[in-house]
Amino acid sequence: MKICIFGSGAIGGYLGVRLHQAGADVSLVARGAHLTAMRQNGVKLIVGEEETVVHPRCTDNAAELGPQDYVIIGLKAHSVPSVVPAIQPLLGKDTAVVTAVNGIPYWYFYKNGGDFEGRVLDSVDPGGAQWNGFGPERAIGCVVYPATEVVEPGVIQHIYGDKFSLGEPDGTQSDRVKALSAAMEAGGLRAPVLDRIRDEIWLKLWGNLCFNPISALTHATLDVICSDPETRAVAKAMMLEAKEIGDRLGVHFRVDVERRINGAGAVGAHKTSMLQDLERGRPMEIDALLSVVQEMGRMVGVDTPTIDVVLALVRQRGEVAGIYSRPGVKEAAAPAVAAQ
Ligand SMILES: NC(=O)C1=CN([C@@H]2O[C@H](COP(=O)(O)OP(=O)(O)OC[C@H]3O[C@@H](n4cnc5c(N)ncnc54)[C@H](OP(=O)(O)O)[C@@H]3O)[C@@H](O)[C@H]2O)C=CC1
Numbered sequence: 001m002k003i004c005i006f007g008s009g010a011i012g013g014y015l016g017v018r019l020h021q022a023g024a025d026v027s028l029v030a031r032g033a034h035l036t037a038m039r040q041n042g043v044k045l046i047v048g049e050e051e052t053v054v055h056p057r058c059t060d061n062a063a064e065l066g067p068q069d070y071v072i073i074g075l076k077a078h079s080v081p082s083v084v085p086a087i088q089p090l091l092g093k094d095t096a097v098v099t100a101v102n103g104i105p106y107w108y109f110y111k112n113g114g115d116f117e118g119r120v121l122d123s124v125d126p127g128g129a130q131w132n133g134f135g136p137e138r139a140i141g142c143v144v145y146p147a148t149e150v151v152e153p154g155v156i157q158h159i160y161g162d163k164f165s166l167g168e169p170d171g172t173q174s175d176r177v178k179a180l181s182a183a184m185e186a187g188g189l190r191a192p193v194l195d196r197i198r199d200e201i202w203l204k205l206w207g208n209l210c211f212n213p214i215s216a217l218t219h220a221t222l223d224v225i226c227s228d229p230e231t232r233a234v235a236k237a238m239m240l241e242a243k244e245i246g247d248r249l250g251v252h253f254r255v256d257v258e259r260r261i262n263g264a265g266a267v268g269a270h271k272t273s274m275l276q277d278l279e280r281g282r283p284m285e286i287d288a289l290l291s292v293v294q295e296m297g298r299m300v301g302v303d304t305p306t307i308d309v310v311l312a313l314v315r316q317r318g319e320v321a322g323i324y325s326r327p328g329v330k331e332a333a334a335p336a337v338a339a340q
C-alpha cells in the first residue's frame with residue numbers, strides 16, 4: 001500500500017511513523033529544517049517514555065514519488081489550496097485523498113444530498129482549487145483527535161490520543177476506506193470507519209470554532225475559557241449558532257453543548273493550536289474553523305451574531321500580527337518575530 005503524507009508535521013509525522021511501522025510504503029513530504037532532520041536522522045516519535053525512530057522516504061518534491069494509493073493531507077487548512085498543483089503527480093486513477101485537517105473540508109457538499117449538493121465553500125476552497133484539482137470523488141474524511149507536536153526538527157512528541165475517525169462522503173464502507181483503516185489499526189492507531197463522518201467533523205469543529213479564537217483573543221487556556229462564566233457563555237452562544245446551522249444541514253450532534261464544553265475544559269491548562277500559532281507567529285486556521293461556519297450560516301439563513309463578532313476580532317488580531325489575510329486577499333507574509 002503506497003501512502004504519501006503531504007505535510008508531515010505534528011499529525012502527519014505521527015501518522016507516518018505509525019503507518020510505516022504497520023508495513024505500508026510511506027513517503028513523507030515536508031520542508032525546511034524538519035525535512036533535513038528527518039532525512040538525516042529518521043523520524044523520531046516520543047510517546048511517554050518510549051522513543052521510536054523510523055526511516056521512511058522523505059522529500060520536498062512529490063513529483064519524484066509517483067502515483068499513490070492514498071495521499072493523506074496533514075497540512076494546516078490554509079496551506080492546502082496552494083499545494084494542489086504539487087500534489088498532482090501523486091494522483092493516479094484510483095488515488096484517494098484523505099483530509100486529516102481540522103475544520104470543514106473542501107468536499108463537504110459532495111454526496112451529502114439536499115439543496116447544496118456540489119457547492120464549493122469559498123472560505124476553505126477559494127475558487128474551487130481543491131474541488132477541481134483533487135476531485136471530490138477521491139476524498140475520504142478524517143477527524144484528527146490526537147494531540148502531537150514537532151518539538152524539534154525531526155522529532156514528534158505525542159501528547160494524547162490515538163484515534164483518527166475515517167469516513168466516505170457518501171457513508172459507504174468502501175474497500176479503500178476499510179483498507180486504510182486496517183493499515184492504521186495495524187500501526188496501533190484507532191481508526192473507526194463511520195457512516196456519518198460529517199457528524200464527527202462538526203463535533204470536533206464545535207470546540208475549535210469557539211475555543212480556538214477565544215483563546216487567541218484572550219491568551220487563556222481551555223480550562224480558564226470553560227470555567228470563566230463569561231467566556232463560557234460566549235463559547236456556548238457560538239456553539240448554539242453553529243448547532244442551528246448544523247441542524248439545518250442534517251447534522252446529528254450526539255452530545256449537548258454543556259457536555260462538549262465540559263469535555264474541553266477537562267483537557268486542562270492547554271493552549272489551543274490557534275493560540276500556539278499566534279504566539280509563534282504562524283498563520284492561524286481561522287477560515288476553516290470559523291469563516292466557513294459563517295459562510296454556511298448565510299447559506300442556510302441562520303444569523304450568527306456572536307460568531308460574527310468573534311470572527312471580526314480574531315481576523316483583526318491575525319491581520320495586526322501579520323499572520324492572516326481574509327479569503328480573497330493576498331496571503332500575509334510571515335512576520336519576522338512572534339506575536340505578543
Ligand atoms: N497538532 C495537533 O495536535 C493537532 C492538529 N490537528 C490538525 O491537523 C492539521 C495538521 O496540523 P499539524 O500537524 O499540527 O500542523 P504542522 O504545522 O505541525 O504540520 C504541517 C506541516 O506541513 C508542512 N508544510 C506546509 N506547507 C508545505 C509544503 N508546501 N510542502 C511541504 N510541507 C509543507 C509544514 O511546514 P512548515 O512548518 O515549514 O510550515 C509542517 O511541517 C491541522 O488542520 C490541525 O488543526 C488536529 C488535532 C490536533
Ligand SMILES: CC(C)(CO)C(=O)C(=O)O
Pocket residue numbers: 102207208211212264267270271272273274
Ligand atoms: C485543543 C482543541 C480541542 C481546542 O479546541 C483543539 O483541537 C485545538 O487546539 O485545535
